Amino acid sequence: MYVIPSQDIAGHCLHAFTQLVPASRAAFYCVDRQLQAHDFSLHGMSGEMHRDYLDNYRQFDPLQPRNYVSSDLAVVPLGLAMARQPIRDSHRYRHFLQRYDVVDVVEVFAHWGSRPQAAISLLRTAEQGVFTSEQLTQLAALQALLQLAVANLPPQDDSLSSLTPKERQIALLLRQGVSNKELARELDVGLPTVKTHLINLFRKTGVSNRTELVSSLFL
Known part of the structure; x- marks a missing residue:
């Protein structure tokens, strides 16, 4: 369907x-x-x-x-x-x-x-x-x-359920292929803060880079 x-x-x-x-x-x-x-x-x-x-x-x-x-x-x-x-x-x-x-x-x-x-x-x-x-x-x-x-919405992904709203927002942006600079602009934070968010998110999901994160959560 x-x-x-x-x-x-x-x-x-x-x-x-x-x-x-x-x-x-x-x-x-x-x-x-x-x-x-x-x-x-x-x-x-x-x-x-x-x-x-x-x-x-x-x-x-x-x-x-x-x-x-x-x-x-x-x-x-x-x-x-x-x-x-x-x-x-x-x-x-x-x-x-x-x-x-x-x-x-x-x-x-x-x-x-x-x-x-x-x-x-x-x-x-x-x-x-x-x-x-x-x-x-x-x-x-x-x-x-x-x-x-x-009723036609796709089912929610359980892989995102353990993430905070901010982490979920970052994960969804990463799926779109945004750069660190674009992340900083979207989140209205500096590049060092973006890098901290990414490190924490990688650690939480047990991956080491963006590609692995997207594969783990969405593929």
Whole structure:
């Protein structure tokens, strides 16, 4: 059976959702067995904003997949999510959103069994305003299509399950054949830090170079 590549699924889903329910920025991502978001596909969102989120604010995000295990919620507005976490964390996350002129966020989850398998995050700026109740109803209808699309995602690779999100990001970039300089730019770190990351990753996976790492994890 032919399996649609995950990037194709992400692109089609982002296009459909943002055409029907306009959003200034959006992201499609998969969810691993540790309930961490990974393999992000971005729409209208800068790399700077995305890195800032991953490095400094993800832990304060009330819409993280880990908060919606065994939940019947599939379309989660920001206000509802914030009401379910400590106020100080909500304030920190709101600060992040304000830095990028975001006034509202909605997360749409696709579940496999009792846990989220993938999701789309939709963000709106002050110019667009908050999502209306009618638009939330539209997203609830679209969620069924997301659920069907995610059913075509390739199975998750157990070889990546022992890696941290940062290590997984590096491994996936190495599979694309990026150089150390490109890694440094993507991770927003210096070359010495990239080399340290690589050494630690090689040691953790029991390999000695990039080629062996890619073969071990992906072939």
